Amino acid sequence: MALRNASSRLNRRMPVSALVSDTRGLTLLELIIAFVVLQVAIMVFAQLFSAGLTLSRKAKQIEMAQILAQAKMEEIMRTLAAQAAPEASVGESGAPVFLRDRPSSFADFGSMHAEDTQPFMWLAEAIPSADTPRLFHVTLHVYMVEERPLLRRTLGAEEDFWLSENREEFTLIREAADGSPEVAQGKEKLRITSAVALAKE
Numbered sequence: 066m067a068l069r070n071a072s073s074r075l076n077r078r079m080p081v082s083a084l085v086s087d088t089r090g091l092t093l094l095e096l097i098i099a100f101v102v103l104q105v106a107i108m109v110f111a112q113l114f115s116a117g118l119t120l121s122r123k124a125k126q127i128e129m130a131q132i133l134a135q136a137k138m139e140e141i142m143r144t145l146a147a148q149a150a151p152e153a154s155v156g157e158s159g160a161p162v163f164l165r166d167r168p169s170s171f172a173d174f175g176s177m178h179a180e181d182t183q184p185f186m187w188l189a190e191a192i193p194s195a196d197t198p199r200l201f202h203v204t205l206h207v208y209m210v211e212e213r214p215l216l217r218r219t220l221g222a223e224e225d226f227w228l229s230e231n232r233e234e235f236t237l238i239r240e241a242a243d244g245s246p247e248v249a250q251g252k253e254k255l256r257i258t259s260a261v262a263l264a265k266e
Contacts, residue, residue, distance in 0.1 A: 131255065137205060188205075
């Protein structure tokens with residue numbers, strides 16, 4: 066009986082805030098944990114969204130490069146098939162014949178928007194077959210190009226052009242539309258190869 070009375074007196078003296086302090090602390094901890102989890106989820110979602118946009122952009126670039134490459138290869142094949150020899154100087158016997166001495170744009174594709182073709186350039190080479198005299202293997206390289214102004218340089222009479230041995234990269238210093246020098250750096254997006262028999266002389 067004495068213990069019961071003492072417990073009743075202790076409960077009457079203990080403030081209400083002391084009784085609920087543990088509950089309030091637990092609720093605050095839960096809010097902090099929920100906030101942290103929400104922030105982590107938002108960061109993961111943002112990274113996934115950014116990665117998805119990057120993959121979508123790359124897929125669109127590859128699709129456009131394939132369309133341009135196919136159309137350009139068909140044009141090259143029609144042109145070469147009507148020639149007795151490629152319209153380019155041949156160096157050593159069996160060496161590749163570059164159909165153009167510099168990478169070229171796809172500006173002549175009038176059916177496509179300029180903003181779609183502008184980032185791409187192409188370079189084609191024809192390699193004579195060792196077994197068939199008039200048979201050439203044509204390789205078309207399509208490059209994704211980044212352009213930037215070139216400062217503190219006077220453009221000479223000829224453009225500067227560098228091409229990697231494996232044909233995967235090039236650097237071209239040229240004159241921009243406004244007359245100022247610019248550097249175009251290309252990285253190969255894809256390459257396709259086909260064979261064509263030249264017309265008889």
